Amino acid sequence: MTPGIRPLIAGNWKMNGTIREAIALAESIGANAPRGEADPDLVVFPPFPHLHAVGSTLMGHGVAMGAQDCHAEPKGAHTGDVSAPMLRDIGCAYVLVGHSERRLNHHESDADVRDKAAAAIMAGVVPVICVGETMAQKAAGQSESVIQRQLQNSMPDRFSTARGVVAYEPDWAIGTGRTPSEEDITTIHALLRRLAPAGTRLLYGGSVKAGNAPVILALPNVDGVLVGGASLAAAEFLAIAAAASPA
Ligand SMILES: O=C[C@H](O)COP(=O)(O)O
Numbered sequence: 144m145t146p147g148i149r150p151l152i153a154g155n156w157k158m159n160g161t162i163r164e165a166i167a168l169a170e171s172i173g174a175n176a177p178r179g180e181a182d183p184d185l186v187v188f189p190p191f192p193h194l195h196a197v198g199s200t201l202m203g204h205g206v207a208m209g210a211q212d213c214h215a216e217p218k219g220a221h222t223g224d225v226s227a228p229m230l231r232d233i234g235c236a237y238v239l240v241g242h243s244e245r246r247l248n249h250h251e252s253d254a255d256v257r258d259k260a261a262a263a264i265m266a267g268v269v270p271v272i273c274v275g276e277t278m279a280q281k282a283a284g285q286s287e288s289v290i291q292r293q294l295q296n297s298m299p300d301r302f303s304t305a306r307g308v309v310a311y312e313p314d315w316a317i318g319t320g321r322t323p324s325e326e327d328i329t330t331i332h333a334l335l336r337r338l339a340p341a342g343t344r345l346l347y348g349g350s351v352k353a354g355n356a357p358v359i360l361a362l363p364n365v366d367g368v369l370v371g372g373a374s375l376a377a378a379e380f381l382a383i384a385a386a387a388s389p390a
Pocket residue numbers: 155242312316317318319348349350351369370371372373
């Protein structure tokens with residue numbers, strides 16, 4: 144973690160669950176979330192159709208809500224898309240942009256990610272810019288150059304004023320049970336710290352569980368984690384959050 148930066152524990156629910164299940168998960172997280180001065184901030188990212196119900200459930204519990212994507216335009220003829228002002232309107236404080244599942248499955252470019260992040264900032268929503276290399280890029284020794292290129296080209300002009308967040312998620316670590324070595328995470332996060340504006344919260348994501356969270360969260364320049372699968376169980380997610388609280 145970084146002195147002076149409040150940790151952020153983020154749960155990306157991806158495309159999972161019914162509304163009933165989302166409410167139950169939000170109730171359980173909201174009722175048991177740590178609320179001390181030195182405790183981490185918590186945010187969950189439900190699927191779009193669950194945002195209203197989850198936002199209502201979390202009201203007054205000190206857990207923020209975010210969305211998993213947004214369009215770069217504030218409104219218009221974009222069938223199937225959701226704008227950043229709509230997310231703000233429904234109560235989202237954060238939005239993920241450039242998650243590797245969007246970059247790889249939807250062919251989103253760095254320029255697309257930058258435009259989405261700019262739209263989020265314009266709407267008063269904090270963008271969480273995701274970056275990360277593929278296994279082929281890692282094997283070719285390109286991790287740092289790929290991540291530098293992604294981040295520099297994905298940050299919009301006003302990112303420094305937005306209290307933005309950057310998440311390092313190597314795609315080969317997502318949902319696989321594999322994580323980079325502590326040395327690799329440290330190296331990449333030192334690079335992110337050099338590239339991102341001062342005060343940016345830097346998250347690590349990819350197979351984070353309650354078991355490995357204490358080690359990952361203790362690494363320099365790791366200001367929190369972006370959790371996928373393990374965020375779908377309240378107890379596991381809260382145990383990860385506990386690892387970011389003072390002992
Ligand atoms: O956004 C979250 C990540 O893609 C990590 O997913 P995971 O924790 O299931 O590996």
